[in-house]
Amino acid sequence: MDWIRTRSARRLGAALVLGAACLVAAGAGGSTAAQAKAGGTFVKIGVGALRKTSDEKYDNYHLYEIADGGKWSVKKHRDKLELIQKLDDAASGYAYVYRKELQLPHGKTEMVLAHSLKNTGKRPIETSVYNHNFLVLDGTTPGPGVVISVPFSIQTPRPPNKELAEVRDRQIAYLKILQGHDVVTTPIEGFGSTAADHEIRIENSSVEAGVRWKTDRPLLRESLWSIRTVVSMEPFISIAIQPGAEFNWTTVYEYYTVPKVSQ
Numbered sequence: 001m002d003w004i005r006t007r008s009a010r011r012l013g014a015a016l017v018l019g020a021a022c023l024v025a026a027g028a029g030g031s032t033a034a035q036a037k038a039g040g041t042f043v044k045i046g047v048g049a050l051r052k053t054s055d056e057k058y059d060n061y062h063l064y065e066i067a068d069g070g071k072w073s074v075k076k077h078r079d080k081l082e083l084i085q086k087l088d089d090a091a092s093g094y095a096y097v098y099r100k101e102l103q104l105p106h107g108k109t110e111m112v113l114a115h116s117l118k119n120t121g122k123r124p125i126e127t128s129v130y131n132h133n134f135l136v137l138d139g140t141t142p143g144p145g146v147v148i149s150v151p152f153s154i155q156t157p158r159p160p161n162k163e164l165a166e167v168r169d170r171q172i173a174y175l176k177i178l179q180g181h182d183v184v185t186t187p188i189e190g191f192g193s194t195a196a197d198h199e200i201r202i203e204n205s206s207v208e209a210g211v212r213w214k215t216d217r218p219l220l221r222e223s224l225w226s227i228r229t230v231v232s233m234e235p236f237i238s239i240a241i242q243p244g245a246e247f248n249w250t251t252v253y254e255y256y257t258v259p260k261v262s263q
Contacts, residue, residue: 032092033058041067041091045117045127046098049089079104088120095121111253117239118246128220130236131251138207141228143177145206148224148233152197155190178228188222200233203258213253
């Protein structure tokens with residue numbers, strides 16, 4: 001039976017969703033989920049104030065009740081979409097205005113994701129954010145012909161399964177078509193302290209397609225997770241915002257064609 005279909009839908013979002021899905025760590029202060037008591041609330045930016053059901057450790061896959069989703073507004077333009085969330089959680093002292101803008105620049109094969117987060121509360125916001133970047137090129141399954149490239153020599157304490165993929169200096173190359181329970185995963189290290197290393201390129205020569213994206217903030221950490229449905233390069237950045245201050249980050253995705261390589 002399909003291993004994805006047999007798992008709980010609550011734990012399957014990552015396997016069933018495609019696209020650039022951002023996720024901010026639970027707790028605007030990094031530890032508010034742990035500090036919250038059963039029945040109390042903690043803040044997850046971009047979602048709202050969530051109610052904790054027990055004193056157990058925060059679970060990424062648990063569906064917490066949204067006690068306050070804040071106020072959302074959407075602005076539509078010819079070439080872009082703006083999403084705005086305003087939240088004020090008096091119980092925790094955290095409040096913010098989060099804006100996300102998706103733009104498709106005219107005449108370019110690009111997508112721009114621009115984010116801003118303003119701290120309107122009384123406490124500093126210290127957390128991290130990453131993007132799942134669930135990528136599927138022309139509906140194909142990851143396999144030979146798929147190559148991931150970064151600007152630095154990759155170091156990893158846990159290399160991917162050597163039968164499925166291998167690290168080649170600045171690249172990770174797939175060796176086998178993923179199927180069944182196959183998983184390609186590895187933490188990626190070796191990047192520097194500037195945004196120059198926050199660039200990822202994924203190409204699939206079998207379908208002559210590629211995508212490159214660059215973010216204007218330094219990497220905090222980075223990892224690869226991939227199953228037969230997606231290739232997911234997950235870059236993290238750090239967020240630290242004092243009350244009254246604002247933090248911005250932008251990612252530009254560029255889509256292009258690549259030469260076909262004979263197998």
